[in-house]
Amino acid sequence: ICQIDPRPDECLLGDGSSYRGVIQISQSGHTCQRWDSQSPHNHLYQRLFPSLGLDENFCRNPGGSSERPWCYTTDPEVRWEHCNIPRCDSVGVYIVDSGIRYSHEEFQGRADWSGFDAFDDTGSNKGNDLEGHGTHVAALVGGRRFGVNPRVLLRSVRVLDN
Numbered sequence: 001i002c003q004i005d006p007r008p009d010e011c012l013l014g015d016g017s018s019y020r021g022v023i024q025i026s027q028s029g030h031t032c033q034r035w036d037s038q039s040p041h042n043h044l045y046q047r048l049f050p051s052l053g054l055d056e057n058f059c060r061n062p063g064g065s066s067e068r069p070w071c072y073t074t075d076p077e078v079r080w081e082h083c084n085i086p087r088c089d090s091v092g093v094y095i096v097d098s099g100i101r102y103s104h105e106e107f108q109g110r111a112d113w114s115g116f117d118a119f120d121d122t123g124s125n126k127g128n129d130l131e132g133h134g135t136h137v138a139a140l141v142g143g144r145r146f147g148v149n150p151r152v153l154l155r156s157v158r159v160l161d162n
Contacts, residue, residue, distance in 0.1 A: 026081035032071035059083030097134030106143035127156030
């Protein structure tokens with residue numbers, strides 16, 4: 001486990017209108033809808049704000065329209081929801097283990113790939129945990145319920161396999 005300083009594109013400053021990170025999961029774990037999609041929820045944001053980084057399905061706060069970044073969800077029953085983007089004063093930690101399962105509810109969108117996976121030459125796995133141990137370690141460090149620091153940014157460095 002190594003501590004890192006968060007990159008500005010990974011954390012929240014003010015209302016998050018300048019946030020350009022890649023978190024794409026809402027605060028309750030819903031996958032975000034792509035901004036260029038009108039399904040399952042219709043909206044005008046990409047047309048109204050073409051230069052505000054409404055890329056892919058990443059959490060954004062276009063035009064400072066809310067108190068923090070949010071997204072439309074892919075759940076037809078939940079139109080939109082805020083995202084848990086860590087504040088820039090959060091600590092970042094590399095989890096050097098079997099990877100991290102990024103979608104785990106304990107991480108609330110705060111887990112991501114560091115860019116290194118010792119067992120993935122093609123880059124298709126991106127440090128995803130296939131064994132469970134790294135996810136367990138990450139939850140001890142930064143899980144929302146029982147982690148040492150539930151605001152920490154978690155970065156997977158996969159060095160263990162089967």
